[in-house]
Amino acid sequence: MSVSLLLLVVAGIGVMGYLAGSWRAGALAGGKASSLHSRPGYYGAFVAVWSVLPAVLVLLVWIVASPIYIGSTVRNGFPEEVKAEPQATQNLDYNMIGAISRGLSLLSAQERTALFADGSAARTVLAAKGVPLAADPAPYMLTSADTLNRMTVASGLLRSALVVLVALAGAFFSYRMIAPKFRARNRVEGVMLGGLLAASSIAILTTIGIVASMLTEAIHFFNRVPAWEFFFGTVWDPRFAAAGAAASAGQFGLVPLLAGTLYIGFVAMLVAVPVGLFAAVYMSEYASRTLRSVAKPLLEVLAGIPTIVYGFFAMVTVGPFLRDISAQMNGLATGNFASFIQAQSVLTAGFVMGIMLIPYVSSLSDDIITAVPRALRDGSLGLGATRSETIKRVILPAALPGIVGALLMTASRAIGETMIVVLAAGVAARMQLNPFEPMTTVTVKIVNQLTGDLEFTSPQTLVAFALGITLFVITLCLNIYALYIVRKYREQYE
CATH class of the missing domain: 1.10.3720.10 (MetI-like)
Structure with missing residues (x-):
């Protein structure tokens, strides 16, 4: 399941949670809105927030951590002579492996079997699928690409299952917490306050990141060129x-x-x-x-x-x-x-x-x-x-x-x-x-x-x-x- 489709599913769970929470709050009130601490919409919003927010956070963490873990695993499977090469060369090899992996996902099972049986034809076969390669891949690249492809597919399936499970769990437990005296409005406004605080911090954190990146490289420059020559030089x-x-x-x-x-x-x-x-x-x-x-x-x-x-x-x-x-x-x-x-x-x-x-x-x-x-x-x-x-x-x-x-x-x-x-x-x-x-x-x-x-x-x-x-x-x-x-x-x- 793609990330966009997964977000759509989570949003759908959130909408259903909102409707269910509002209905439950109205049912508990028994027609007397004064018996509720908050308006029914706040109870629905509480369920929706806890259906969507944890699932989105899990999705973001997975999107960041999964490529790092998969890349590290694939690189650890490189032959020792490849690991001894400079990091830049290893990065180029990994990029080619990524291209081969994308090409493998376009092949049928029979084509994959034939490709691994005769690796010399890999460049031609993948080029026919719209995945051109700069050179003929080494044998270990095909194996690493297959590993990368399998881990990527498994990661996507596990990610989808986990995110949907977290969304459903959040909806279930927040729905169970609804009660007439439950302070839903306070909880929802607390979440919104946190969101506003995070939004207001983006500009500050971005500025800090820009300054830190420029300052780090500027220090490297001043280690080579004296600062007084830079600031007072006339040529x-x-x-x-x-x-x-x-x-x-x-x-x-x-x-x-x-x-x-x-x-x-x-x-x-x-x-x-x-x-x-x-x-x-x-x-x-x-x-x-x-x-x-x-x-x-x-x-x-x-x-x-x-x-x-x-x-x-x-x-x-x-x-x-x-x-x-x-x-x-x-x-x-x-x-x-x-x-x-x-x-x-x-x-x-x-x-x-x-x-x-x-x-x-x-x-x-x-x-x-x-x-x-x-x-x-x-x-x-x-x-x-x-x-x-x-x-x-x-x-x-x-x-x-x-x-x-x-x-x-x-x-x-x-x-x-x-x-x-x-x-x-x-x-x-x-x-x-x-x-x-x-x-x-x-x-x-x-x-x-x-x-x-x-x-x-x-x-x-x-x-x-x-x-x-x-x-x-x-x-x-x-x-x-x-x-x-x-x-x-x-x-x-x-």
Whole structure:
């Protein structure tokens, strides 16, 4: 029985348990609902929960533990000369055994017997069943594949029987526990509280797992490259070696990448902040209800456009436009029509990234400005202030902490952008102040270092994790500072 069908069976048992529990609670009440501690639905939910939850937990444990046990058993059956091979070679052999096992499940009994009698034809027979093999399998692979196939089938049958048995046992014992004074509501709400707690812990545990994985590999990198050379180096030259050749030391200076990241992010914020704030002020204070209902969704459509599309727009339209317009300006001024703005430049990437960030600034700022109490507006206008004076001297100061927090969060979004920078600013790790020249960012180099058929053993690859943990710390600090600003300076209104 497949996992999906098994879950469907368990869900069916849970539904039947719910109906049976509700019916039993109603029967025990004898038409007097006041005699029950909880409503009949809670008794049914209690039976359903204990029918489904233990069975699902058993299924999850089985799905995780069974492949580990079966794989260990099959590997222990390898010949001694195979066990002496490197782990990577054994993994490749096990993958081929898994493919053979899947092919065996497609053969009839007679075909299986013929295959084991003449193993030389295994590759041809399995290829005819849609299971191609990279090479002729060794004799021990056929035996191991048969063992794997038999254990997998037995595991599936035992799993199905055990899960259904646990579901039925849970339904039976929880059904027997139903009584008029039984606190079914407390039990069900306790389970739901545990589920909410588990759901809220997923984000925390995921963050911890991401940090731990990056930090572990970053430590391996810093064991090979001194930290001060990485954090204070001004040259980025990883020097990838050819396949099979020894990699040179290379230079892993973070400063050019960090400078490009901050520079492009700064240009993007110069574009996004004024436009986004002005749009937010207009929509919250001046626009009519009809215009706001149309303009705000249209503006937020920008947030749904994939960043790769922005990258194409920068590469095909904005970059060539800036290059051509600069050539014409230079020609009119000096007679030399050479362009002083390159198609791939800090200005191109920052401008397009700023367009992408406009809906973030506008939407967040609009929500914050709209949350300012109406009494402040009415009081200012009642004292004779104009609408513009009210906005400048009352509304914006009241909303400023939230706006600053929104801008800092937007800046962290800009720092993590990759695709726009790749297509609009290039991959050159340089230190310069000219916005018309190309630069690159930390995220782009992370992609470059992890692209290709590489082993995670050289500094050239491990440096990506050091870059990742550095970028994580920068964005984390920005978000923490934004929350600090909002909490410290937030005005409390009644």
